[in-house]
Amino acid sequence: MELIKTxxxxxxxxRLSMSExxxxxxxxxxSVFYGNQRAIDxxxxxxxxxxxxxxxxxxxxGKSTFIRTLNRMTDLVPSARLTGKLRYRGIDLYGPGVDAxxxxxxxxxxxxxxxPFPKSIYxxxxxxxxxxxxxxxxxxxxxxxxxxxxxxDEVKDRLKDSALGLSGGQQQRLCIARAIAVEPEVILxxxxxxxxxxxxxxxxxxxxxxxxxxxxIVIVTHNMQQAARVADMTAFFGLNVTPEGSREGILxxxxxxxxxxxxxxxxxxxxxxxxxxG
Amino acid sequence: xxxLYEVELEELxxxxxxxxxxxxxxxxxxxxxLARNDLELVDELIAFDDEVDRRYxxxxxxxxxxxxxQTPVASDLRLVLAILYINLHLERIADYCxxxxxxxxxxxxxxxxxxxxxxxxxxxxxxxxxxSTGIAGFHSRSARNFEALVEMxxxxxxxxxxxxxxxxALGPEEAQRExxxxxxxxxxxxERIGDHAVDIGEQAAYLERGRFxxxxxxxxxxxxx
Numbered sequence: 339m340e341l342i343k344t345x346x347x348x349x350x351x352x353r354l355s356m357s358e359x360x361x362x363x364x365x366x367x368x369s370v371f372y373g374n375q376r377a378i379d380x381x382x383x384x385x386x387x388x389x390x391x392x393x394x395x396x397x398x399x400g401k402s403t404f405i406r407t408l409n410r411m412t413d414l415v416p417s418a419r420l421t422g423k424l425r426y427r428g429i430d431l432y433g434p435g436v437d438a439x440x441x442x443x444x445x446x447x448x449x450x451x452x453x454p455f456p457k458s459i460y461x462x463x464x465x466x467x468x469x470x471x472x473x474x475x476x477x478x479x480x481x482x483x484x485x486x487x488x489x490x491d492e493v494k495d496r497l498k499d500s501a502l503g504l505s506g507g508q509q510q511r512l513c514i515a516r517a518i519a520v521e522p523e524v525i526l527x528x529x530x531x532x533x534x535x536x537x538x539x540x541x542x543x544x545x546x547x548x549x550x551x552x553x554x555i556v557i558v559t560h561n562m563q564q565a566a567r568v569a570d571m572t573a574f575f576g577l578n579v580t581p582e583g584s585r586e587g588i589l590x591x592x593x594x595x596x597x598x599x600x601x602x603x604x605x606x607x608x609x610x611x612x613x614x615x616g
Numbered sequence: 617x618x619x620l621y622e623v624e625l626e627e628l629x630x631x632x633x634x635x636x637x638x639x640x641x642x643x644x645x646x647x648x649x650l651a652r653n654d655l656e657l658v659d660e661l662i663a664f665d666d667e668v669d670r671r672y673x674x675x676x677x678x679x680x681x682x683x684x685x686q687t688p689v690a691s692d693l694r695l696v697l698a699i700l701y702i703n704l705h706l707e708r709i710a711d712y713c714x715x716x717x718x719x720x721x722x723x724x725x726x727x728x729x730x731x732x733x734x735x736x737x738x739x740x741x742x743x744x745x746x747x748s749t750g751i752a753g754f755h756s757r758s759a760r761n762f763e764a765l766v767e768m769x770x771x772x773x774x775x776x777x778x779x780x781x782x783x784x785a786l787g788p789e790e791a792q793r794e795x796x797x798x799x800x801x802x803x804x805x806x807e808r809i810g811d812h813a814v815d816i817g818e819q820a821a822y823l824e825r826g827r828f829x830x831x832x833x834x835x836x837x838x839x840x841x
Contacts, residue, residue, distance in 0.1 A: 544619045544620070547619065547620050563687060566684060566685040566686075566687075567620075567621070567685055567686060595685065596680075596681045596684065596685065599684035599685055600680050600681065600684045
């Protein structure tokens with residue numbers, strides 16, 4: 339008959355079945371202290387492989403503190419101390435015998451302000467490779483990283499030029515190239531586009547979408563719309579004022595991004611994403 | 617993220633395109649079931665509605681996601697809103713086809729009248745034409761005269777009047793009266809399909825022109841050309 343059944347293609351709707359996703363980070367009751375001051379309190383979260391996880395929330399809610407715990411950048415702050423358990427692929431990241439340098443190779447980070455070294459474009463990308471002894475096929479590795487960061491076409495004819503001559507957006511993509519050159523498994527992005535104009539921001543966001551195929555990405559952003567656009571999962575951090583008057587960051591809600599932006603479970607999340615606080 | 621956004625919009629529109637094609641097949645199926653008094657086709661048609669509903673639901677769920685995550689503006693916003701409404705209209709048309717199928721089933725064994733069936737076929741075919749005009753205009757973004765849909769609606773009204781005359785003339789027997797009442801409902805379905813097609817045209821025009829106008833309504837005349 340003429341009414342032949344057709345197959346449906348549920349296009350574009352990424353089905354996020356969490357039970358089938360591998361967990362990369364597992365935080366259990368993670369608190370971070372700077373001296374006696376608790377910056378974040380008892381965060382419990384699972385971060386999944388090859389997804390983009392966004393962390394949003396008001397200033398001072400501990401977003402950056404939290405993301406920095408993921409590759410032990412907090413170690414670099416002398417007064418900082420972490421309690422609870424933070425596991426990376428089942429391994430206690432803060433356990434004895436864990437090499438923080440190796441952690442940071444596997445878990446790369448890109449910061450808010452593009453911070454290329456005052457060296458050539460080539461050397462910026464090759465730097466980490468040389469230090470880690472990944473010198474074999476150096477040219478190929480540099481080219482591959484620049485390709486992955488969607489920068490190759492723009493810089494291939496001037497690899498020897500100073501990286502400082504690049505635009506802000508290009509510098510940020512160079513920093514991403516530098517981070518991925520050493521073949522990490524995770525890329526942490528701390529406000530990667532907040533110093534960039536909308537066009538450069540859009541390039542970074544498209545790039546993140548490309549990188550998701552190979553990497554697990556965690557991004558801190560104070561731009562909610564950016565989280566809405568790029569992230570698969572979104573964590574909303576809020577501020578808790580203790581009876582003693584100190585302010586601590588807490589994880590209020592963590593869910594699929596679509597849920598957070600269409601029907602959040604917590605009224606504090608609703609207040610934040612709609613712009614109606616309190 | 618604009619690349620992904622483009623893809624999302626394209627996917628929503630392509631699902632809508634599929635839904636439109638399915639709905640056209642549903643109308644054709646309803647016409648055939650009616651003309652041939654084909655019970656097998658009736659059942660197939662009722663089941664076929666699930667195919668339409670799956671597209672409908674996927675679009676229905678996709679739209680809040682695009683609105684919340686991509687904050688579309690300008691022509692993108694109009695596109696998303698037009699898809700939202702056209703999706704509803706298509707789903708309703710498919711439901712009318714199911715209703716027609718059920719009425720064919722209920723009219724089994726009753727005496728049929730060729731003239732009435734001819735008028736119903738005329739109405740259904742005009743409805744299909746209107747739907748394809750509205751849908752094609754929407755997908756091609758062509759600056760067409762969507763108000764022509766209102767003109768196309770006229771033969772439906774004419775066929776409807778002819779149909780009523782024929783039905784009244786059928787005679788007083790109970791079986792004939794029952795069949796006539798079933799067919800009145802079928803005609804109502806085809807008429808509504810035409811109305812939904814006009815509404816789809818209104819959405820297509822909205823997308824192109826950036827302002828919404830109702831082509832026609834019982835309370836006012838269509839806008840001057």
